[in-house]
Amino acid sequence: MTIHEVAARAGVSPATVSRFLRGQSVRSPEAIRAAVDELGYWPSAAAQSLKSGRTHTIGVVVPDITNPYFAAVVKGMESVTRTENYRILLANSDESSEREDHVLADMARRVDGVILAPATERDQTPLKLRDSKVPLVFIDRDLMEGDEFDAVLVDNVDGARQAVEHLLGLGHTRIAAINGPPDTTPGRRRREGFLAALTARGVGIAPEHDLIGDFRESSGYQLTLSLLSLPEPPTAIFTANNLMTLGALKALHDMRVDVPGRISLIGFDDLDTGPLLRPPLTVIDRPMVEQGVLAMRLLLRRLDPQYVDDIPRRIVLGVKLIDRASTAPPKGQHVPPPRARKARPA
Amino acid sequence: MTIHEVAARAGVSPATVSRFLRGQSVRSPEAIRAAVDELGYWPSAAAQSLKSGRTHTIGVVVPDITNPYFAAVVKGMESVTRTENYRILLANSDESSEREDHVLADMARRVDGVILAPATERDQTPLKLRDSKVPLVFIDRDLMEGDEFDAVLVDNVDGARQAVEHLLGLGHTRIAAINGPPDTTPGRRRREGFLAALTARGVGIAPEHDLIGDFRESSGYQLTLSLLSLPEPPTAIFTANNLMTLGALKALHDMRVDVPGRISLIGFDDLDTGPLLRPPLTVIDRPMVEQGVLAMRLLLRRLDPQYVDDIPRRIVLGVKLIDRASTAPPKGQHVPPPRARKARPA
Numbered sequence: 001m002t003i004h005e006v007a008a009r010a011g012v013s014p015a016t017v018s019r020f021l022r023g024q025s026v027r028s029p030e031a032i033r034a035a036v037d038e039l040g041y042w043p044s045a046a047a048q049s050l051k052s053g054r055t056h057t058i059g060v061v062v063p064d065i066t067n068p069y070f071a072a073v074v075k076g077m078e079s080v081t082r083t084e085n086y087r088i089l090l091a092n093s094d095e096s097s098e099r100e101d102h103v104l105a106d107m108a109r110r111v112d113g114v115i116l117a118p119a120t121e122r123d124q125t126p127l128k129l130r131d132s133k134v135p136l137v138f139i140d141r142d143l144m145e146g147d148e149f150d151a152v153l154v155d156n157v158d159g160a161r162q163a164v165e166h167l168l169g170l171g172h173t174r175i176a177a178i179n180g181p182p183d184t185t186p187g188r189r190r191r192e193g194f195l196a197a198l199t200a201r202g203v204g205i206a207p208e209h210d211l212i213g214d215f216r217e218s219s220g221y222q223l224t225l226s227l228l229s230l231p232e233p234p235t236a237i238f239t240a241n242n243l244m245t246l247g248a249l250k251a252l253h254d255m256r257v258d259v260p261g262r263i264s265l266i267g268f269d270d271l272d273t274g275p276l277l278r279p280p281l282t283v284i285d286r287p288m289v290e291q292g293v294l295a296m297r298l299l300l301r302r303l304d305p306q307y308v309d310d311i312p313r314r315i316v317l318g319v320k321l322i323d324r325a326s327t328a329p330p331k332g333q334h335v336p337p338p339r340a341r342k343a344r345p346a
Numbered sequence: 347m348t349i350h351e352v353a354a355r356a357g358v359s360p361a362t363v364s365r366f367l368r369g370q371s372v373r374s375p376e377a378i379r380a381a382v383d384e385l386g387y388w389p390s391a392a393a394q395s396l397k398s399g400r401t402h403t404i405g406v407v408v409p410d411i412t413n414p415y416f417a418a419v420v421k422g423m424e425s426v427t428r429t430e431n432y433r434i435l436l437a438n439s440d441e442s443s444e445r446e447d448h449v450l451a452d453m454a455r456r457v458d459g460v461i462l463a464p465a466t467e468r469d470q471t472p473l474k475l476r477d478s479k480v481p482l483v484f485i486d487r488d489l490m491e492g493d494e495f496d497a498v499l500v501d502n503v504d505g506a507r508q509a510v511e512h513l514l515g516l517g518h519t520r521i522a523a524i525n526g527p528p529d530t531t532p533g534r535r536r537r538e539g540f541l542a543a544l545t546a547r548g549v550g551i552a553p554e555h556d557l558i559g560d561f562r563e564s565s566g567y568q569l570t571l572s573l574l575s576l577p578e579p580p581t582a583i584f585t586a587n588n589l590m591t592l593g594a595l596k597a598l599h600d601m602r603v604d605v606p607g608r609i610s611l612i613g614f615d616d617l618d619t620g621p622l623l624r625p626p627l628t629v630i631d632r633p634m635v636e637q638g639v640l641a642m643r644l645l646l647r648r649l650d651p652q653y654v655d656d657i658p659r660r661i662v663l664g665v666k667l668i669d670r671a672s673t674a675p676p677k678g679q680h681v682p683p684p685r686a687r688k689a690r691p692a
Binding site for chain 1: 417
């Protein structure tokens with residue numbers, strides 16, 4: 001269906017139909033109206049976008065939509081877009097900066113703004129978006145020097161601290177961490193919080209207990225196997241995201257390690273199935289849907305000419321520990337009493 | 347950045363820039379080229395779409411992106427779009443026909459095609475899409491009479507049959523089903539398969555054991571509580587999707603019912619956490635990512651003029667039972683021996 005067919009039906013020129021559709025006065029509006037109705041002609045969104053300079057579409061880029069955390073964040077975003085007459089162009093970066101680059105360059109020409117949960121902190125692509133004047137809001141990325149972007153984060157350092165305090169309170173001193181990539185804000189900051197909390201309490205960490213994963217389930221699985229193969233395995237493991245927690249739990253099940261009898265497990269981010277797992281997981285929980293809602297509200301606000309040059313906003317949401325059943329006092333025979341261990345600052 | 351800024355920089359009219367960008371000959375192309383490069387002006391996707399009549403965007407509408415099944419399906423779709431230079435406009439219908447209607451009418455003007463996992467079978471919106479000549483592929487909807495759409499489904503009847511055969515094989519005769527809405531293909535067909543398999547083996551089902559949920563976790567929870575409150579509760583429950591299975595398991599935990607000691611549970615659709623649950627879930631599994639891949643391939647094929655009028659394709663994928671630990675022979679004292687029960691066709 002094109003404007004030419006409508007014009008032919010109405011017996012006028014395409015230019016006249018175009019003027020009619022733009023609300024301008026034309027000679028025979030009734031005939032054109034009838035032709036539009038009969039043919040069911042809608043001016044295409046592309047034509048309307050071209051006129052308004054707005055697409056009413058928001059690009060959303062997340063590392064992995066099958067991670068339940070990101071699915072919940074996107075659901076929160078959509079609860080805002082649906083009432084504000086925007087829509088969401090969704091892409092996964094698969095935790096790859098290269099893929100993210102490609103997606104953002106493509107989106108820059110199709111959307112009014114972008115919400116990005118970046119693959120790494122080092123990424124230069126946001127600067128490209130800035131050059132294109134496409135507003136951007138970060139999920140889970142700290143403001144970097146020179147940044148001009150809004151961001152919604154959670155208190156990663158405090159979450160890791162809560163996990164460590166919980167384990168220390170149970171009597172653990174040999175605590176391992178399966179961290180995320182150090183070039184991501186959650187990877188870097190959760191590890192900082194973990195090490196700082198141990199140091200603050202004078203508890204050391206063996207280098208072989210301070211591991212770096214990639215936030216995928218498989219790395220949680222593999223790194224847990226490597227911890228179990230150590231001469232002195234830890235009595236507790238802190239995993240820095242939900243998928244690595246599942247990987248760790250699978251490895252512990254496969255190796256028939258009693259949780260929490262032999263090893264305690266605490267993870268960052270809750271899961272819908274958290275209470276139903278064997279054992280029910282003790283986790284650091286954050287407001288996931290709310291993070292998406294706030295990010296979308298920040299972005300839509302930024303699209304208002306009144307706020308376009310406003311200073312960047314950074315919203316940091318609190319997190320809280322949910323104490324279920326995957327952590328308990330240490331029972332392994334390798335554990336010396338806490339006072340016998342020499343603290344070694346990390 | 348607009349065409350007006352480029353024109354001012356190049357010292358020509360906006361109309362001249364526009365002609366240049368359309369590849370038409372103009373008087374001073376070098377000056378315009380330089381202005382475009384210096385200002386980093388990209389013709390908007392909207393302008394390009396208007397020219398080509400294509401948006402290279404596919405609309406995807408699912409009932410709930412936080413359902414891990416749909417997240418996996420969308421991931422499968424994206425694995426195709428990324429290599430084919432398409433992108434995905436995503437929307438949730440929240441299992442609401444009204445919301446779905448609204449979303450599809452909006453999408454029809456912005457996308458080259460739509461993949462829809464519909465809220466109900468009765469929906470008339472697809473006909474609207476057909477009138478707009480927007481190709482459509484269904485996920486999880488049977489071909490209805492007069493349909494002209496491609497579809498990718500799984501064998502719902504066979505999946506329910508496998509679940510029933512498994513429970514009968516363990517010795518259960520008092521089996522309840524928490525079905526999905528009867529106006530959806532998975533809701534209707536899984537119930538048909540369930541009832542047919544019982545009837546084929548001469549086993550009856552009490553009306554109060556044949557329940558209808560809404561595919562959400564809360565209905566799995568509530569309906570399980572109602573089953574537990576019956577004078578003669580079932581010894582086994584079949585739940586027709588993943589979220590209702592989780593709801594059922596939560597209710598059984600909350601009521602401290604031993605699974606599978608007191609009640610066996612088998613659900614349609616596996617979960618990533620399925621093996622880690624208490625107890626590990628016995629499920630009917632289907633190829634989720636593959637369903638998304640095939641749906642997107644069908645749609646992109648339909649965009650090829652060569653296939654635009656091809657007869658509708660209907661792909662039905664097989665499903666298989668994964669036998670974990672949530673089902674076992676019945677032990678409850680209410681269970682009479684099978685031969686003592688009179689079969690009652692459903």
